[in-house]
Amino acid sequence: MKTKICALCQKEETTLYRVQTTKGKVWIFVCAECCNEVKSKPDYRYGGTWKGYRH
Numbered sequence: 001m002k003t004k005i006c007a008l009c010q011k012e013e014t015t016l017y018r019v020q021t022t023k024g025k026v027w028i029f030v031c032a033e034c035c036n037e038v039k040s041k042p043d044y045r046y047g048g049t050w051k052g053y054r055h
């Protein structure tokens, strides 16, 4: 099982969401909680889900 660190809260997670929170080409990986928080931003874009495990 692989993990990544959330770019906003630095929590280690096995499922992260690829999002943009500002205009531009910068994508960050965030956890579910932080994803919910940045969803309300006007420049929020969703770019996919990263999973560190297989079913």
Ligand SMILES: [Zn+2]
Binding pocket: 006, 007, 008, 009, 010, 011, 030, 031, 032, 033, 034, 035
């Ligand atoms: Zn987070």
